[in-house]
Amino acid sequence: MDWNRVEGNWKQMKGKVKEQWGKLTDDDLDRIEGKRDQLEGKIQERYGYEKDQARRDVDDWYGRQTW
Template identity: 40%
Template structure:
């Protein structure tokens, strides 16, 4: 059976469900029982003739299904947030890859243009890099 805090936290929902289930309950009846599960059961028993166990089962099912619904909703919210974050991360990765590809393409075009406009300078740089690589390999073998 729900405790006092549960009743207070969900009082409007509890009242509505009780009135749906037992139409003869009035707002005044429920106001008398507000905040106490035992008083609530007593008021419902007096007005409807239902047994205590029947009323307690109804209240338990109300809170159990409510908690299950809340848990389902919370899980759905987290799932939606995770999907949104994954989509944003994927879009960010695509944007960065496209930016890098564009920069790489620009750099390649500049290297080709430099080699075309200054072939002597390009050959000298390539020759110097070749010498440096050879010296590095040769010195690395001696040790």
């Protein structure tokens, strides 16, 4: 599966994203609109992660989702 599934179901996914990354605000999630690169960027900004760490975290989170 690809990231399009997350983008298409973003309203439902926002809760799961917020559970994983609680420092992200509702405004952050509204601006991200399901776009992976924006999610990774906000994770970097809020958590002080390097780009590779944010990408790995998103990959791990995505792999744990049950579709």
